[in-house]
Amino acid sequence: MSVNLGMPQVASGARGTAALPARPLEAGPGLIDRFGRSATDLRISLTDKCNLRCTYCMPAEGLDWLNKEQVLTDTEIVRLVDIAVNHLGVRELRLTGGEPLVRAGLADIIAGVRNNHPDLPVSLTTNGLGLDKKARILKDAGLTRINVSMDSLHPETFAQLTRRPFLDRVLKGIEEAHRMGLGLIKINAVLMRGINDQEASGLLEWAVSHGYELRFIEQMPLDADHGWTRQNMISAAEIHALLEQDFVLTADPRRRDGAPAERWEVRRRSAPGIVVGTVGIIASVTEPFCADCRRTRITAEGKVRSCLFSHDETDLRDLLRSGAGDEAVADRWREAMWAKPRAHGMDHTGLGAEDFVQPDRTMSAIGG
Ligand SMILES: Nc1nc2c(ncn2[C@@H]2O[C@H](COP(=O)(O)OP(=O)(O)OP(=O)(O)O)[C@@H](O)[C@H]2O)c(=O)[nH]1
Numbered sequence: 441m442s443v444n445l446g447m448p449q450v451a452s453g454a455r456g457t458a459a460l461p462a463r464p465l466e467a468g469p470g471l472i473d474r475f476g477r478s479a480t481d482l483r484i485s486l487t488d489k490c491n492l493r494c495t496y497c498m499p500a501e502g503l504d505w506l507n508k509e510q511v512l513t514d515t516e517i518v519r520l521v522d523i524a525v526n527h528l529g530v531r532e533l534r535l536t537g538g539e540p541l542v543r544a545g546l547a548d549i550i551a552g553v554r555n556n557h558p559d560l561p562v563s564l565t566t567n568g569l570g571l572d573k574k575a576r577i578l579k580d581a582g583l584t585r586i587n588v589s590m591d592s593l594h595p596e597t598f599a600q601l602t603r604r605p606f607l608d609r610v611l612k613g614i615e616e617a618h619r620m621g622l623g624l625i626k627i628n629a630v631l632m633r634g635i636n637d638q639e640a641s642g643l644l645e646w647a648v649s650h651g652y653e654l655r656f657i658e659q660m661p662l663d664a665d666h667g668w669t670r671q672n673m674i675s676a677a678e679i680h681a682l683l684e685q686d687f688v689l690t691a692d693p694r695r696r697d698g699a700p701a702e703r704w705e706v707r708r709r710s711a712p713g714i715v716v717g718t719v720g721i722i723a724s725v726t727e728p729f730c731a732d733c734r735r736t737r738i739t740a741e742g743k744v745r746s747c748l749f750s751h752d753e754t755d756l757r758d759l760l761r762s763g764a765g766d767e768a769v770a771d772r773w774r775e776a777m778w779a780k781p782r783a784h785g786m787d788h789t790g791l792g793a794e795d796f797v798q799p800d801r802t803m804s805a806i807g808g
């Protein structure tokens with residue numbers, strides 16, 4: 441591409457989108473932004489509702505849920521995926537939330553997408569509640585793989601973190617998804633100081649012995665209670681040190697390809713000759729990966745968010761409902777992504793920097 445998609449020649453405030461130049465035609469049909477990144481990975485939130493109340497994500501009392509009319513219908517979601525794949529170069533779909541398993545039409549959405557796009561990787565990020573009953577139907581509908589969030593193997597700690605006593609149900613869900621062959625199952629865990637940080641090794645031992653890929657996530661400032669501090673967050677370096685007590689980690693030679701997780705091969709200290717699995721560390725705070733970001737997000741009510749930390753959103757739902765054609769919807773989506781901030785919703789990285797402003801929405805309402 442000949443257009444200069446390097447630094448924008450405009451004043452750019454801390455939020456990074458002031459006085460944007462128009463998107464040049466030479467940018468082509470894809471979801472290109474001002475910094476030359478191309479979003480090929482679509483994440484759609486199916487609902488803002490959830491049956492857990494993880495302390496780093498939701499307030500104890502829940503949120504003011506969207507009403508049914510505000511949320512995209514199954515048909516609208518399937519159409520948006522079509523537009524993304526056919527017009528905008530999207531190559532992967534992630535369904536998330538809130539908790540996507542609470543959406544009644546989940547299997548129909550997956551089947552609708554699969555019918556139109558037989559080869560599109562379609563994955564789900566879920567808390568696993570109810571997965572024991574739904575794994576088969578989701579697999580049959582065409583789901584490719586699944587990530588399950590689970591921060592502790594101790595029932596009391598799990599209940600403290602999620603404010604619900606449902607660990608056994610989550611474990612059942614993971615087992616069933618595994619039995620159904622829902623791809624390589626990845627387990628997401630956020631470590632919280634003084635709560636589950638001493639479980640790092642135990643979680644990894646459990647994951648490698650079951651054949652799951654565990655990823656530790658640095659906590660980000662996206663909680664409803666605004667309780668995040670940089671000092672209190674467990675960093676990737678700390679996670680490494682905790683794991684190195686029992687395991688030897690060596691860099692995974694596979695290409696990262698824009699993935700948030702940096703992967704490591706795992707060997708037990710007691711048998712250092714044998715690779716027993718892989719662990720990922722998602723260091724959004726201390727080792728940001730924004731320069732290679734390939735994501736575009738749609739919220740449950742149909743707004744494009746170009747960055748997890750964006751302060752601007754672009755509505756597609758009303759355009760869809762006004763009878764607009766696919767190309768008009770695609771055009772609005774392209775414009776929204778052209779304005780994508782460089783990093784962390786700003787013109788520089790820095791979760792916890794003085795000029796960082798936490799988005800109004802929580803992680804659950806954005807679609808994590
Ligand atoms: N900074 C940042 N973090 C993200 C973004 N997307 C996801 N994350 C973090 O990465 C975690 C894991 O996301 P998942 O939905 O499990 O999937 P993934 O790691 O992106 O993708 P796969 O490895 O392909 O399954 C989330 O819980 C977030 O904490 C993003 O766009 N920006």
Ligand SMILES: C[S@@+](CC[C@H](N)C(=O)[O-])C[C@H]1O[C@@H](n2cnc3c(N)ncnc32)[C@H](O)[C@@H]1O
Nearest residue numbers: 497537538539565566567589628659660803808
């Ligand atoms: C918002 S949830 C939505 C999907 C599903 N409910 C789940 O928990 O997997 C997606 C992911 O975001 C992560 N998450 C939520 N709040 C976070 C935060 N403040 N920092 C880092 N990750 C967070 C969760 O651990 C989960 O893996």
Ligand code: SF4
Nearest residue numbers: 490494497538567804
């Ligand atoms: S992280 Fe997922 S499961 Fe936990 S409260 Fe947020 S949306 Fe619900």
Ligand code: SF4
Nearest residue numbers: 730733747748783784
């Ligand atoms: S913070 Fe924004 S730019 Fe950085 S990786 Fe996440 S979505 Fe992409």
